[in-house]
Amino acid sequence: MASTSVQRTANRKLVGQLLVLTAMMFGFGYALVPLYNVFCEVTGINGKTGRLSQVQAATLVPDKAREITVEFVTNVNAGLPWNFRPLQDKVVVHPGVLTSVAFEMGNRANYGIVGQAIPSLAPQTAARYFSKTECFCFARQPLAAGEQKTVPVRFIIDPKIPADVDRVTLSYTFFEAPPAPEPQAAVKGSAPNT
Amino acid sequence: MSEAAAHHDAHHEHHATGMMRWLTTTNHKDIGTMYLIFSLIMFFIGGSMAMIIRLELFQPGLQFVNPQFFNSMTTMHALVMIFGAVMPAWTGFANWLVPLMIGAPDMALPRLNNWSFWILPFAFSLLLGTLFMPGGAPAGGWTMYPPLVLQTGEAFPFLIFAVHFMGASSIAGAINIIATVFNMRAPGMTLMKLPLFVWTWIITAFLLIASIPVLAGAVTMLLTDKFFGTSFFSAAGGGDPVMFQHIFWFFGHPEVYILILPAFGIASAIIPTFARKPLFGYSSMVYAAAAIAFLSFIVWAHHMFTVGMPLAGELFFMYATVLIAVPTGVKVFNWVATMWQGSMTFETPMLFAIAFVVLFTIGGFSGLMLGVTPVDFQYHDTYFVVAHFHYVLVTGAIYSLIAGTYFWLPKMTGHMYDEKLGKLHFWLSTISVNVLFFPQHFLGLAGMPRRIPDYAVQFADWNMVSSIGGFVFGASQLLFVIGIVKCIRGGEKATAQVWEGAHGLEWTLPSPAPYHTFSEPPPAASIEGGMR
Incomplete structure (x- = not known):
């Protein structure tokens, strides 16, 4: 027992x-x-790009000897009745120089929709050297029925980017934003304005 | 009940009769039998789904089922076979054999044992019930990748909760087996004297406890993503669908060894018996199984080489994957060395065990090919993958289950099975299974994608061959059932040892094994006898 x-x-x-x-x-x-x-x-292998303040960006030393081509790709996720396109297919930039580009988006539906853009950068190895000071992807983007809007992106490439990279592709996909608002979105992003 | 119990001594408690006996039983042999019968039923349900798949693929074009239903069939076939047929069958064998092999009177936690079995019928009612729901059964693949799986209709929460139940059942079974082996071994039964089936099950049990909760977490995340507004896998909310694949395969790769390790244990019991030689390299078998189990946790991303990983990741996962061939090779070498110069006879269990070694090795080789990153980019999601995992699961896990059934059936029923019928079952199965799966290698190398109801006409010939093999293989399994039923009903009386070369504690008991065994621990001499 x-x-x-x-x-x-x-x-x-x-x-x-x-x-x-x-x-x-x-x-x-x-x-x-x-x-x-x-x-x-x-x-940086997720293609997720970084975010810098204007002040931080100003500390980078431009490298006028190098040129990098930045291409833009836009996508709209299935089911979102939006138009979304870059106003320039590509730009050639020097690392360390802050550059502005613009995108155009529009809502084809007859009701308001809130969208959220998700960026991705290829090649993945370049993602950690690519930062933005301003982007419409920092915040959720509400568009009223039929509204058209041009939104800016300001980016800077760290001159420490690997020497073999001479071309990067920045892509954005717009999704319908999930119902719950994200508290972090409003803090630092500058107001997306035309 | 308490009155009745008072009149009996502890070992002869009152038995309920009829259905109540099976609902309330805590006897390891009863529960083992229920597990085995349950898994046999699931094997035929999953098999019927495979027949529908092969019927639709008999010819190019859409003939019999619509694509959505076809996709449900591939999804449900996998879920039923993995969680309903193979895993419960291993737990059933463990229930029957582990206490007998270690000289214990029963499992350590008999009530938990009853509960872990009786979850399963509920789990599979939930899962199979989805076939009759609006929107149909889950059709996004058994791997449940988001965002596709989130488009499942009303079946979605049923799928998730069925997976939770199956997981709970196997974790409970695993805990029970670990507790039994650690705490209930007969005096003198040291760890390095355990039969290999017990060893491989112990390792499997730890794999289950370490990996199934991760699956439970992953499917819970799917559930909250779908219904409660979380964004674990939704890119729009900052999540990442690829992350699901990482978490899923962190469970999924150990899972494939959960399905195959006990098969190694059964082959290691049968081959020495019919070669009439002790197992070659016992301790290396134990260490190899442990090494495989460890490696299984660091190779998961070889299932997802094409998602866009950095080169360093692909190299790491490739090397780690190919490394698994070393301990697996040790095992195959040991089985062959056990047969070498043995006085072999070829009864049905031995035939299935030898076929297991040969055909599992073919599956292992195609696995090596898939593990090499650059070529995997070509093979990924083709029929080559289908051929690979059916060679390791059908001619690996299922063959060893069949071998184990023929091997221990006389001990369970007290009768010999019909040897002629067994041999017929073996030869029909082995020829047809190769006709079924070998051409799928060619289809995959030629580029036929998996999980599609229709295909280009260039794939027509080998698909027809494969389907014919499939129908014959499916029909031959009826012989298995006939053999089992005949053996339960009667037949030549089995001796205690059953097989001339059989050694081990279970063979010291009379056949059929009495309802209560090893109430007194076995003598040390019979433990040593099992080790020769």
């Missing part, structure tokens, strides 16, 4: 430990989300 109670205690302890392990692994699944984002931010 003694041995069964010893065994029962041992079972209970082991099951407790295994349940803790199970709970930890469930938590680990969720922990992978911030880990993934941190990993992408540090390595």
Whole structure:
């Protein structure tokens, strides 16, 4: 009889430990989300571009000897009745020089829609050297029925960008913004205005 | 009940009869039997779906089902076969055999054991019920990638909760098996004397506990993305759909070893028996299984080489993946070395075990090819992948399940199965399974994509061949059921040892194994006898 109670205690302890392990692994699944984002931010492999203030941008030393072609691609996610196009297909810039470009967007629907643009830069290795001081993607963009709008993007390329990169492609995809507002969006982005 | 219990001693408690016996049983053999029958039923449900798939693919064009239903069939076939047929079958064998093999009277947690089985019928009612729902069953693939899976109709929450239930069942089963082996071994049964089936199951159980909760997390994120406004995988809200693939495959790769490791254990039990030699390299088998389990956690991204990973990532995952061939090669080498110069006989379990070694190795080789990043860019999402994972799962996991069934059925029923019928089942299955899956390598290399109901006419010939193989393979499995039913009903009396070369504690018991076994621990001599 003694041995069964010893065994029962041992079972209970082991099951407790295994349940803790199970709970930890469930938590680990969720922990992978911030880990993934941190990993992408540090390595820049997600094509996610950076964000700088005007002051920070001014500290970069222009490299007039190098030229980099920046191409623009725009997409509208399925189901969003918007027009969206870059006003220039590409620009040639020097690293370290702040450059302005403009995009045009319009709502074809007869009701107002809020959109959110998601940027991506190719090649991935260049993403961490590409920063914007102003972008319509920093905030959600409401468009009234039939409204047309031209929005700016100001970007700067860090002169430390790898020497083999002479061409990058910046793409934006507009999605219908999810219902909940994002508190971070309003803080730093300059007002998107024509 | 308490009155009845008072009249009996602890080992002969009152049994409910009829349906209540099975609902309330805590006996490991009863529960093992229920698991095995459940998985056999699921094997035929999943198999019927495969028949529909092969019927539609018999000829190019759309003949029998609409594309949406076809996609439901591929999705449901995978979910039913993985979570309904193979995983419960392993738990069923573990229930039957682990206590017998380690000299324990029952599982450590008999009530949890009952509960973990009885979750399954509910889980699969939820899943199979989706076939009759508006919008149809899930059709976005068993991998449930967003955003596609989020377009599933009313079936979506049923899919998610079914996965949660299946996961809970297998975690409960895994905890039970670990507790049984760690705390209930007979005196003298040290870890390095455990039969390999027990060893591979222990490792599988840890894989289950470490990986299934991650799947549960991933599908919960899908659920909240769909219904509660989170944006884990929605780019518009700052999430990333590729992240789902990382989290899913962090579960998914260990999962494939969950499906195959116990098969290694069964092959390691059968081959020495019919070669009449001890298993070659016992300890290297244990270490190889542990090494495979460890590596399985660091190779997940080889399922997603084409998502646009940095070169360093692709190289890392390629090297780690190809490294798995080393411990797997050790195992195959050991099985072959066990047979080398053995006095072999070829009863049905041995035939299936040898076919397992040969055909699983073919699946392993195509896996190596897929693991090499540059060529995977060509093979990704083609029928080559389909051929690969069916060689490792059908002729790997399922073959070893069939081998194990023939091997231990006399111990479970007390009767020998019909050897002629078994051999017929083997030869029909083995010829047809190769007619079924081997041409899919050619189709994949020629560029036929997977998960499509129609295809270019250049793929017509091999698809027809493959479908014919599929129909024959499907029909031959009826022989398996006939063999099992005949064996349960009667047949030649089985001896205690059953097989001349069988060693191990379960063979010291009479056949059929009594309802209660090893109430007293087995003598040390019989433990040593299992180790020869």
